[in-house]
Amino acid sequence: MIKVLVTGGAGYIGSHVCRHLHDAGYEVFVLDNLSTGSKENIISPATFIEGSVGNPELVRQILTDHEIKNVAHFAASIVVPESVENPLKYYENNVCQTVGLLDGCLKSGVTSFLFSSTAAVYGTGNQSEISEQSEIAPMNPYGSTKATVETMLREVGAASGMRHISLRYFNVAGADPQSRQGQRNKKSTHLIKVSCEAALKRRPFVEIFGTDYSTEDGSCVRDFIHVEDLSQAHVQALRYLSKGGPSDIFNVGYGEGYSVKQVIAELKSVSGVDFEVRNAKRRSGDPARLVAKSDKIREKLGWEPKYQSLRKIVTDALNWERQL
Numbered sequence: 001m002i003k004v005l006v007t008g009g010a011g012y013i014g015s016h017v018c019r020h021l022h023d024a025g026y027e028v029f030v031l032d033n034l035s036t037g038s039k040e041n042i043i044s045p046a047t048f049i050e051g052s053v054g055n056p057e058l059v060r061q062i063l064t065d066h067e068i069k070n071v072a073h074f075a076a077s078i079v080v081p082e083s084v085e086n087p088l089k090y091y092e093n094n095v096c097q098t099v100g101l102l103d104g105c106l107k108s109g110v111t112s113f114l115f116s117s118t119a120a121v122y123g124t125g126n127q128s129e130i131s132e133q134s135e136i137a138p139m140n141p142y143g144s145t146k147a148t149v150e151t152m153l154r155e156v157g158a159a160s161g162m163r164h165i166s167l168r169y170f171n172v173a174g175a176d177p178q179s180r181q182g183q184r185n186k187k188s189t190h191l192i193k194v195s196c197e198a199a200l201k202r203r204p205f206v207e208i209f210g211t212d213y214s215t216e217d218g219s220c221v222r223d224f225i226h227v228e229d230l231s232q233a234h235v236q237a238l239r240y241l242s243k244g245g246p247s248d249i250f251n252v253g254y255g256e257g258y259s260v261k262q263v264i265a266e267l268k269s270v271s272g273v274d275f276e277v278r279n280a281k282r283r284s285g286d287p288a289r290l291v292a293k294s295d296k297i298r299e300k301l302g303w304e305p306k307y308q309s310l311r312k313i314v315t316d317a318l319n320w321e322r323q324l
């Protein structure tokens with residue numbers, strides 16, 4: 001059985017990816033400090049180690065003791081507005097901790113490394129679709145930390161031979177269609193999560209941050225991708241590296257944009273609840289439009305999304321939230 005260490009495997013996305021890796025035949029090990037993740041998210045066949053990814057000795061020991069050569073790195077701090085207020089927290093957790101992780105990986109001969117990058121590495125997003133060649137110009141410290149790790153990986157890979165893939169996720173949402181897993185973090189700021197909470201009367205209203213953007217209805221436009229399709233992209237990326245594929249970077253999105261107002265309308269329609277929506281000021285660090293050009297991952301990794309539907313994303317997120 002091929003083994004893989006998943007950092008952040010107790011978090012929202014990492015836990016879904018763990019299930020997909022397990023179903024694809026991998027033996028899964030999770031390293032997580034439970035800062036935002038939860039033990040309940042960890043899939044039962046996984047071996048869990050509680051600890052920080054920035055501890056190179058711990059990482060080296062896990063990797064050598066279990067002879068693990070594959071790492072998927074999800075652990076990070078992820079809230080854009082918080083990164084604007086407290087950039088050093090983001091540099092410490094997303095960059096410095098990754099230095100420790102990579103040190104441990106190099107000392108134990110890791111051959112394949114997947115990195116959770118983000119569309120936030122791109123600039124203002126004026127293009128209709130953003131390709132991997134688009135300019136890297138992060139609008140917030142969160143995006144800067146992810147762009148820094150991409151650079152670090154390229155340089156570490158060149159020096160060591162470790163091959164790596166950075167997946168630049170667009171807006172990840174939804175939940176396991178069987179409601180075994182989903183977004184559990186009570187402090188989540190993700191639009192679909194907070195709208196589900198409002199529909200279920202767990203919060204009084206939803207705010208739209210900025211209604212004067214140069215988009216069709218004035219609210220920001222994002223490319224929402226189902227967490228199941230995103231998870232499958234990781235399985236394919238790891239297989240690609242295992243077969244000797246070279247290091248690379250891929251967008252993971254559908255190439256379809258929906259505005260914040262459209263998403264809220266969809267949630268109201270699916271839930272049948274007309275929850276309160278308030279217009280609020282723009283948040284600093286939010287680009288107007290982020291929509292992926294996703295031909296490259298489809299062509300090179302053979303990725304074929306199965307859940308490309310806003311209604312499906314919203315329905316699965318709401319079903320999960322109902323039984324939380």
Ligand SMILES: NC(=O)c1ccc[n+]([C@@H]2O[C@H](COP(=O)([O-])OP(=O)(O)OC[C@H]3O[C@@H](n4cnc5c(N)ncnc54)[C@H](O)[C@@H]3O)[C@@H](O)[C@H]2O)c1
Pocket residue numbers: 007008009010011012013014031032033034035036037038051052053054073074075076077078093097116117118119168169170171172173185
């Ligand atoms: N959610 C999105 O829409 C989105 C979009 C683009 C990229 N990403 C990236 O995906 C990854 C996972 O995001 P998520 O939404 O699942 O977030 P999450 O907060 O649910 O998961 C992060 C996990 O990492 C753990 N963690 C954080 N710092 C750690 C550290 N130093 N050592 C060990 N564990 C640590 C947390 O406890 C948590 O379990 C992140 O790298 C994020 O930047 C997410």
